[in-house]
Amino acid sequence: MIRFEDVSVTYDGAALPTVQGVDLDVPEGELVLLVGPSGVGKSTLLGTVSGLVPHFTGGTLRGRVTVAGRDTRTHKPRELADVVGTVGQDPLSHFVTDTVEDELAYGMESLGLAPDVMRRRVEETLDLLGLAGLRDRPIATLSGGQQQRVAIGSVLTPHPRVLVLDEPTSALDPAAAEEVLAVLQRLVHDLGTTVLMAEHRLERVVQYADQVLLLGAPGEPPVLGDPAELMARSPVFPPVVALGRIAGWSPLPLTVRDARRRAGALRERLAGAEPPRETPAEPDTAQAAARRWPRLRKERTATAQDAAAASVERLAVRRGRVEALRRVDLTVVPGETVALMGRNGAGKSTLLSTLVGLLEPTSGTVRVGGAVPHRTAPRQLIRHVGLVPQEPRDLLYADTVAAECTAADHDADAAPGTCRALVDELLPGIADDIHPRDLSEGQRLTLALSIVLTTRPPLLLLDEPTRGLDYAAKTRLVTVLRGLAAEGHAIVLATHDVELAAEIAHRVVILADGEVVADGPTEQIVVSSPSFAPQVTKILAPQEWLTVAQVWRALDAERGESS
Incomplete structure (x- = not known):
């Protein structure tokens, strides 16, 4: 269904390609999860499938990407719309109408589908994604998570053969995320839809993946393979895998259910221990x-x-x-x-x-x-009080990261370089001269957070x-x-x-x-x-452990006592 032939992408002004050496096939009817640290090119690789890279992002695409036989370098996104449905990290940039029902219908109208087909598919999608109660709501009045479900629904209604999803559950509550992922799994299993998904919250999605595409350090070609095998070597991994690593389980579990089946001995080792709690310094009096x-x-x-x-x-x-x-x-x-x-x-x-x-x-x-x-002047x-909003771009107005940081230092009467130091502490590697709109969602969030933290x-x-x-x-x-x-x-x-x-x-x-x-x-x-409940809690219940770090410290203390 999707073929990458020695693909690399280099953006204008960049010394090195963002992705390179991509040479693989994604078969029809599989859910492939893109995994890797921030900035390794997951969004770029997804963009080559939809045609957004290079037609809208600029840069140079070398090699060849074909989807259902169409070359994305010679077919613009609108010429791929009947085959590929795309939802990016920012659902607001996706919307073209004002209400939920109109947005779900828009893509089908563009493809010229019959009105009765459109009506049926809108109703199906409203039910699938739990949006029926929001049918007439203006999109601007929805929460971020509700908007994300509408964005996903709008690309489901045309029934594309390929879905490209960038952080599809990032703004969803746990129950809504499970519902969306269950829908995607049904599309894959029942309709043969091919899904490419990038998601940082691996604890939510890795168990649904048929294959994982691991993107490592810049310059290294991605590796496509079995999820459990690649989780054993991945630099990013969910808590269930982290717990499996410190407990020495092999193969590594990807689901809470699998981990619970193996956790009996670990629960016995932890039975007499008290989960250590974080105890920050107490304020005075x-x-x-x-x-x-x-x-x-x-x-x-x-x-x-x-x-x-x-x-x-x-x-x-x-x-x-x-x-x-x-x-x-x-x-x-x-x-x-x-x-x-x-x-x-x-x-x-x-x-x-x-x-x-x-x-x-x-x-x-x-x-x-x-x-x-509400009665106090903003200055x-x-x-x-300082707020980092759900849409960090609401705080970003300058043309470069450096200019944003300089303005933040000035507004907060902080020493020059204060904001920049915070950016480097939170997410190293963000260049001074890059425009905020060219940052990834995570990088924009880091910049916005640093601006707010500058005022302390x-x-x-x-x-x-x-x-x-x-x-x-x-x-x-x-x-x-x-x-x-x-x-x-x-x-x-x-x-x-x-x-x-x-x-x-x-x-x-x-x-x-x-x-x-x-x-x-x-x-x-x-x-x-x-x-x-977090994954560790579910695995080790009824014991009240919350994090892998707590378990690690308890096991480390046990080893110290036995030595």
Whole structure:
């Protein structure tokens, strides 16, 4: 179905090809997962299949890519639209209509399909992706995850023979991600659709892959092969594989079910151990008292309220016809990291927008560092709170990375080079002279995060902060955020990344239909939730382990005692 013949891509001004030496066949009716660190060319390789590379991106494509016999170098994307459906990392750039139903129909209209066929396929897709209740909604009013499902649906309706998906589950909650992946698996198994997918959250997708295409260091040709075999040598791998590596399991498990079957001996070794917890430095006096959140919620003392980095009481917010939040109470204190979780559309982004003053409460009160966000001038508010939005491009206006960093240093009255140092710490290798629009999704997120961190706000808000980040970049992000929390910064992150929440959050707050339905210590909330439990928790239950790092430290301590 797809043939790569000695393919390389070199962008204008680049000293080396982004990808090179790609020589392989992808057969019909298989799901192939592209795996590799950020910046190795996964998105570029996907673009060669859809024709976006080089027709829209520029650069030089050498070699030959054919899809169903069509050469993508001589066929533009519109001439491949009946064969290849593409969803990129940014669903907003994909949309051409205003409402969900119109967007699902647009691609079929372009191909001239009969109205009765279009109607049937729209209904099928609405049901497949759980979008029936959003049929008439304006796309602009949807959450990021809902928009991503619409973008996927819009390329499913024309029934392409090949689907090219770049980070398709990055903005989806765990349940929605499973639904989308189940749909893709049905298309592969029942209809013979060929799927090429790049996804950093391997814990979600690797078990669905028929083959893995591993992209290593720049200059090395990709390797196509069995998922378990390539996971044993891949520089990026999900927690289930990491646990298998430290436990010495062979072959490595790719699913929680397989790992649980082998974990009996490991559970016995860990039975007498207590999962080590991260214990950041305690803020002083009243702040330390406020950190003990269960007592804070019971007593609501004036001292604790004064110490709060953010305080929300009986908050309600309407967005058009939708009651996005209702009766929300939340207190966040210095040094605390809180993960907001819940399905797409639950109100997580709305709550962050209210905390940073982008939305005005319909009722209730919001205070951040003593200020009322929507009544405070932005120049003053950034001294109290900073938001890294789900779409990082909303913060990027300059023509180069260097110019963005210079402006960030100036706005924050920070020493020159402060922002640039943060960029290098989070994701090394981003050039000064590159335009922000030419960065990958993960690189743009890193730049936006560095801009906000330059002001060192007492309250840091992050909306889907690991979208587009590989495991190494996520580890560096965790290190930075832990350091900020230890210094007394309060952090609230809205995330569908259950592994991130398990790694960094002291506390998890779950929203559903605009209301808080759970609020408690991370280990209590995620262990009791099938949807929000990380892989290690599922494998080692009923023991309350959250991360591979916890297991590693416990085994390391055991080895130390026995030596």
